[in-house]
Every structure is written in structure tokens, then in C-alpha cells.
Amino acid sequence: MIQLYNVCKSYQKDSSSALHNLNLKIPKGDFVYITGPSGAGKSTLLKLLYCAEKPNRGQILVNGQNITRMGSRHIPYLRRRTGIVFQDFKLLENRTLFENVAFPLEIQGKKRYEISNKVYQTLKHVGLHGKLHKYPLQLSGGEQQRVAIARALVIDPLILLADEPTGNLDIDVTLDIFDLFKGANARGTTVLLATHNREMIRRFPRRVIALDQGKLVEDFTP
Amino acid sequence: MLDQTVYLCRRVLRNIRQSPVLCSAAIGTVAVALTILTFFALIVVNVQLLASHWSEDIQVVAYLDNAPQPTRLKEWRKLIEDMPEVARVTYVDSEEAMRRFSTRLGPDSDLLEGFDAEILPASLEISFKAEHRSRKAAEAVVARLKQNPDFSEFSYGQDWLERFESFLDMLRIGGGVLGVFLLFAALFIVGNTIKLTLYARRDELEIMSLVGATSLFIKTPFLLEGALHGAMGALIALGGSFALFQIFLQRGLASLLLVSGGGQVVFLAWHQQLLLIATGIILGLIGSILSLRKFVRI
Ligand SMILES: Nc1ncnc2c1ncn2[C@@H]1O[C@H](COP(=O)(O)OP(=O)(O)OP(=O)(O)O)[C@@H](O)[C@H]1O
Numbered sequence A: 001m002i003q004l005y006n007v008c009k010s011y012q013k014d015s016s017s018a019l020h021n022l023n024l025k026i027p028k029g030d031f032v033y034i035t036g037p038s039g040a041g042k043s044t045l046l047k048l049l050y051c052a053e054k055p056n057r058g059q060i061l062v063n064g065q066n067i068t069r070m071g072s073r074h075i076p077y078l079r080r081r082t083g084i085v086f087q088d089f090k091l092l093e094n095r096t097l098f099e100n101v102a103f104p105l106e107i108q109g110k111k112r113y114e115i116s117n118k119v120y121q122t123l124k125h126v127g128l129h130g131k132l133h134k135y136p137l138q139l140s141g142g143e144q145q146r147v148a149i150a151r152a153l154v155i156d157p158l159i160l161l162a163d164e165p166t167g168n169l170d171i172d173v174t175l176d177i178f179d180l181f182k183g184a185n186a187r188g189t190t191v192l193l194a195t196h197n198r199e200m201i202r203r204f205p206r207r208v209i210a211l212d213q214g215k216l217v218e219d220f221t222p
Numbered sequence B: 001m002l003d004q005t006v007y008l009c010r011r012v013l014r015n016i017r018q019s020p021v022l023c024s025a026a027i028g029t030v031a032v033a034l035t036i037l038t039f040f041a042l043i044v045v046n047v048q049l050l051a052s053h054w055s056e057d058i059q060v061v062a063y064l065d066n067a068p069q070p071t072r073l074k075e076w077r078k079l080i081e082d083m084p085e086v087a088r089v090t091y092v093d094s095e096e097a098m099r100r101f102s103t104r105l106g107p108d109s110d111l112l113e114g115f116d117a118e119i120l121p122a123s124l125e126i127s128f129k130a131e132h133r134s135r136k137a138a139e140a141v142v143a144r145l146k147q148n149p150d151f152s153e154f155s156y157g158q159d160w161l162e163r164f165e166s167f168l169d170m171l172r173i174g175g176g177v178l179g180v181f182l183l184f185a186a187l188f189i190v191g192n193t194i195k196l197t198l199y200a201r202r203d204e205l206e207i208m209s210l211v212g213a214t215s216l217f218i219k220t221p222f223l224l225e226g227a228l229h230g231a232m233g234a235l236i237a238l239g240g241s242f243a244l245f246q247i248f249l250q251r252g253l254a255s256l257l258l259v260s261g262g263g264q265v266v267f268l269a270w271h272q273q274l275l276l277i278a279t280g281i282i283l284g285l286i287g288s289i290l291s292l293r294k295f296v297r298i
């Protein structure tokens, strides 16, 4: 599903590279943790996968398509198959939960009734169907996180990329949210999860890719 | 398709609702710029109309020492009529000249009583084709006629018309420069207004692009919004300049016209009105295209 060959990325010309000569293969349906200390390059790796950044060197294949050679016209279509949960949620504060989650579907030009059905199902799945018409700032951090996840899942993505999805949530909320990722993975979505959270990895052991200063230091499958 | 159109309209309306102040600023700028522009254009158009009205009677009068033989007269007429600039040659004999003079004098015409018609010279009035109604053409014709000693004197008055025309040229150039300047100012302000609305919504733009919106999808409502601002500004300008026209121009120019005796003060013709609105729309579109280029990169 995802293949990286000798991928290098540095943000400024002569700064130390954020990713250095990275080689990876992630098969379809995998569940992968990306770990490492702050500044290791976890977010950078995810950004490369949704084309927010371009690598300086190397090739990246997603679903058989070389996204390093892809024209910028095609980027939107790659993103329509990729669910992204951002480190800072990126919810629209002046839209209701419903509108936030409906956003990716509206952009794809789906029919109105299809959208409301799907959005309702997804919000129900994350346990927020009672707050459809609330605004993000009226929610707790954990609830906002679940909205962000709902928005990523509503498109039935091939790949789910999540950056620190449980950043500073307590353990109960973390476990709830974690169930959502497991559920998506069980339905066939390939999940990449960047996290510091050792507790989560301990409770739900899966393949761990550890980065440090842009280099792959460990690739461990239990 | 219908769904998409409805959705697009909703997005445009939402944008406008979210930043009513910026919207009014953009519309206001377009309106002010186009009003001034239109006002100037109205002055130029009307004064030009006036000038063309006046220049219709530019003509050369060639005075004859003696009343000519009919055959000579015929020869001359043919000679002059064959000149490329000349539209018409009218022979005015002494009696006709006297008659005109006495009408011109009106109630004082009895002053002429006792005078013989012969004291006024006969003349040939030469009028010009529309495209040759200028001092240059008149001078060329006179130069050719001067070679014939039978013509004693020429008058082609209306020197002031030339001066008036150069004044009109100045007005046109000044108006053009001012117009270009105003259009650029409007473009700049509209562009910046849209940049501000884009800035206010940069999160939304970023998120749109991250969840897979194509660049056309992101841009279209802003382009429409720009065009809408332009169109509304132009409509207001149309109303505004019509009001100004009614209040100032019509009366002012009408009195000028009355002096010259003729013509009519006109507002923009319908196709010029359409042009004005099109200008507004294009202004808004270009303004948003320019600012979108900086904001929406994908
Ligand atoms: N936009 C950017 N411009 C310049 N340098 C950047 C940028 N984003 C990241 N970097 C640098 O790239 C390196 C890797 O950053 P990255 O965000 O990938 O780390 P991370 O593993 O996600 O860290 P954290 O756990 O703190 O989120 C860091 O040294 C960082 O300073």
C-alpha cells in the first residue's frame, strides 16, 4: 500500500534533514505506530504521504501510484482516499459538528441525502450524534478529537494518517479513541499512527516504526 | 449539477455573510471609481457631441470680385466639387447675400434700404465631407483656389473650433489617464479586499485543500464573489452617475448647448451601460484572480 525508497527530506537547503534515506514497505490493511522523540520526523513522514511536502530525494508509492512524480492536479484525488487526523485537529470553528464532518463529502460532490446519512452514521459511531449542531469550541478536547477522526473516517479512506491523536487526553478517552482506529483497521483501512504514547503500544501491540533524527532506528513487528 | 450549483451559491452567500464590512468596502470602491469614470465619460461624450454638431458647419467662403458668367461659374463649381475634400458648393449671388444679411439684421433691416445689392460680393460656399471637416482641409482647398485670381478673398472662420478641438483632446487624454488610474486603484482595493477575506478564511482554505478539494473548487466561489462585487459596484455606479447626470451635467451642458442652438444632452446608451457593468465584473474577477494566486497554491 505504501512504499518509500531512499526518501530524504530537509526543509531548508543546508539544515540537517528531517528524514534521511528512509526505506519502508507498509502492506495493505496494516496497523503501524510511528514513534520517536520530538523532532524525529514523524509529522514529516505523514506530510509526505498526503503531499503537503515533497521529498528532496527518493520515491514514494501510495496504492501503486508514484506520488513524487504526480502532478499537483492529482493531489486532491489522492487526499480524497486518505483520512487525515491532524495534530491540531484543524476543525472549522464557525461550522457545526455536522458541517465539519460533512465537509469532505461536500467537496467530493456527494448528494445531500447521502451526505446526511453518512455523516450521521459516522458521528454516531464516534458517539457524538447527540451534538450534531454544536460548534467545535463548545466541545471538550477529547470530543473535538473524535470529530476530527469522524471527518477522517467519513470518506471510508484507504489510508488513515493520524498525528498524535491522543496527545494530551487521559487514558479512558485515549482508549475510546483507540477503538475507533482499531475499528477502521478492521474494516480494511491501512492505519499509520504517529504517537509518543507507550501505554497505547503496550496495550495494543502492533508494528512499530521508530525514527530518530530522521533515521529509521527500529522496525519491530510483534 | 443542480446540487453543485446550489452548493456553490450557498458558499458564495456564506462568504458574503461572514464578512459584510469587507464586501461593502469592495463594492463601494468599485462604485466610487466607476462613478467618477462614468461622470467623466459623460462630459467627454456630450462635449464631443456638441463639437461634432458645431463642426458640421465648418466651410470656406470664396468671395468673387465680379459676378461670373454662368459658364465660368459652372466650370469653377465642377473644379471645386472634384476636390476630394469637398462635399458641396453653393453659389450665393449678391441678391441672396443681401437677403441673408437683412434677415440677420432682423428688425434693423431697414438700415439696408436704399443700398444696391451689388455692394455685397457674390460668393461660393464650400462645405466639406464629414471626414475632412478640419482646418487643414480648409487650408488645402484655399491654397488651391488662391492660384485663381478671380477669387478675391476667403473666409473660413471658426478658428476657435480648432482650439476647442484641442481642448477636447486634452479632456479626452486627461479623462483617459484619470480613468486608467482609477481602474487600477479600484483593482488594487478590490484585490486587497478579497485578499483580506481570503486571509480571514485561510483555515478553511487550508482544510478544504487537505480534504481533497480541487483548486478550481476552492477558487470558484471567490471568483464569483469578486464578479458579484464588481457587478454590484457597477450597478451602484450606474445609479450614482445617473443621479449626478440629472443634478449637474444635464443642466450645465444644456445651457451650453442652448447657446450653440441644437443637440441634446445624452446619458449612456444601453450598450455603454452594459459595458460599464462588464467593466465592473471584469474588475472584480481580475482582482480576485490576482489575490487567489497568492493564497491558493495547489
Ligand atoms: N515547516 C518546517 N520548516 C522547517 N523545519 C521544519 C518544519 N517542520 C518540521 N521541521 C523540522 O523537521 C524536523 C522534524 O520535524 P517533525 O515535525 O517531523 O517532528 P515530529 O517527529 O513530528 O516531532 P513532534 O513529536 O514534536 O511532533 C524537526 O527538526 C523540525 O524542526
Ligand SMILES: [Mg+2]
Pocket (backbone or CB within 6 Å): A042, A043, A044, A087, A163
Ligand atoms: Mg509532529
